[in-house]
Amino acid sequence: MKLLKLVPDHTNIDFMRWRNLALLLSLIATVASVAFTIYRGLNLGIDFVGGEVVRAEFVQPVHIDDLRTRVDRLGVGEASIQALGNDRTYQIRLPKPPGPETASNAMVSKLRTMIPQQYAGARVDAGDSVSGKVSEELAKDSAMAIGFAMIGIAIYIWFRFEWQFGVGALLTLAHDIAMTLGFFAFTRLPVDLNVVAAFLTIIGYSLNDTVVIYDRIRENLRKYRKMAILPLLNLSLNETLARTVVTSLTVLIALGVLMLIGPEVIFGLAIAIFLGVVIGTYSSIYISSPVLVWLGVQPDSFLRTEDKEGAEAQTA
């Protein structure tokens, strides 16, 4: 059987030739993403701003205007109504009511009662209600979790490699998160707790590629003491290119299936990780590696720790 080779043997792509252009473009894209996110804001779900979401299934097709009129009549604030795939499944989102925390419960109750009363056979399939207090905590916890994960991983890379690699990892992560945030700000896809889980996953998986490439760079730095840093980075990237492509593809295949035919509740999670893998693959080549040149990684960077590393390799 002839085996599939997506990447031919002995590639010799001069990745580093475009490193400054790529860095500049990445920098612009990152700044633009952040600016856009700040300017336009994220479509934060009720998990982070409080409020209610009710999902209703109707037996007969329902017109969105008809539903809106009836919801408005309840006097529960400005509802945003969205069809989920067809005209028999709707998601109704209500803002957090002013006043005490207990007020929100009364609003959901109204909606829950109204729908089966006014539409025969209709059913409220899911209802979430989050108070202002809880949403503030969730937002704080999420931000802290993302921050801790980024720093924790950067510190681990620093310990396992050298400080330059830790900085490289941190910058790569910041780039990936900024770009994904920009995507969510641009598409107005709702950001809920699942998306935060996706961000944490991206932090783990984006670094996966980076770690593999860093490992090869370290190996080559020891092997080819005389080689200049740029050709050495190119060599390492080319040597790991086949693996980068194959792994990214398998992950994308699995996630693509989940995104296209999986439950829609986790669409946000699937698309965020999918995107994160694409961005992470790019940044492992064009951010993690050029950063090392900047920070002055030299073939002798690992000499001091040679003995320690040698012992490690043996135990591995």
Add this chain to the structure above:
Amino acid sequence: MLEFPRWKVWLIAIVIAIGVILSIPSLIAGTAVGGGWPKWMPQYKISLGLDLAGGSHLLLEADAQDAQKQRLQAMEDEVNTELRRDPQIAIGDISTAGGRLSFMVRDPRQVDAAVDRMRNLTKPLALTGIRDWDVQVVDSTRIVMTPTASGSAQALKDAMGVARDVVRRRIDPSGTKEITVVTEGGNRILVEVPGVEDPEALKRLIGQTARLEFKLVDLSANQQDVQQGRAPAGSQVLPMADGSGFMAVKRRVMVSGDQLTDAKQSFDQDGRPDIDITFNTAGAKRFARATQENVNKPFAIILDDKILSAPNIQEPILGGRANITGSFTVQSAHDLAVSLASGKLPVKLNVIEERTVSAELGQDSIHKGVIASVISVALVIVFMLVTYGRFGVYANIALVVNAFLILGIMAMFNATLTLPGIAGFILTIGAAVDANVLINERIREEIRRGRRLLDAVETGYHEAFRAIFDANVTHVISAAIMAYFGSGPVRGFAVVLLIGVVTSVFTAVYFTRMLVALWIRRTRPRELHI
């Protein structure tokens, strides 16, 4: 490479067999063959999260103001009872305004004695030397009792423990449902009830404090004053539950709902819903004495500071049984009966987060999740096969084994599978092959460099392991942080990722290495097709 001792082969085989056996009960649960699993085999099952099984998740928070109010009221009752005992000390102008309990001792000579007896009512807090109430004398005859901060904290902690049990009894009076009721972070209670379609019913049950009190109606009060909220000394003004105005009642509690043993919804002579209550021995005695002393006077039945009704005491009630009338529906009478029978909540609870998923939507999610998982696995398997041939087959066997191990370990720890957990499962499948990709690409590389077959395989596994290890540690860090900070479904995602990382290193590195070693030893291939 070839030295793969027999005990290692057996060890790996046993681990895999255990994983498969553990995962089977979860896989066949709810299917036609579900009952066919022998009873002597392990029965561990993965539990489904509420987003898959359907059900309600409620997060309740203690109302701090109400907690303080209830505590002051309880102390007021205690003080009244204590000072009425011999030697009696007459007091007046008792007030709970400003979060403190204060009263005047009528006879200045008794102030010191009163302070001593008040101090005895307070309790020391373990080892700190601080008591739960601070007792002071102001203006030489007024005693002021202020709750201390640590006393309030301790009281809240105790109240939360009681509240948790009360909530459990209210939701599940028969104690047969698989519900979760746990305290969280000091002043919260998490309630998870699978299979509930209508969370409103749940909230009605939990929403009532259900503090039942019987107090005498103060007939001396001026009706105009009462409607304006002013009550004579020793009395208080309370609203009627049906909104029909206000009534003055004596502050002193004749009997309280704490002394109930049972409450049931019933009907009165006219067929209107009411509630039959039964007192315990002490309560029955108190009730008997109170009704004997006050025949032909109206007494108010008060629920959570609202007057349900104020019937006349026709005759002494001696049997310890009574019924509560009011404007009830069958449903509200039933809810109140359940609430009364389960005891009053020591603190009012507010719902601060609610998430409900219907069983149908959950079933739909499982269905779509399973289909997506199967297709993902199939596509990844085909991809690995056409890319790496024989080594792809090994990676694929490892992949399937990995899936069983994840399920088996989750079942063993009775972990909860959530919808994001299914996504985590699919993601793990996609990423688990990464280790094999790393190894296989390295072997290809070493062969290109001219190494001999055995040497290339050996080097491939050895050199790839470092990157595999480091990459997986980064996953562990992010998943562990997610498990720590995340709630419910997200934690389910993190748990699957964590387990998947560990099992995938085992299957993708050690297990495939064994398969490769056994193959090479058996066939002694001259060249490698990879």
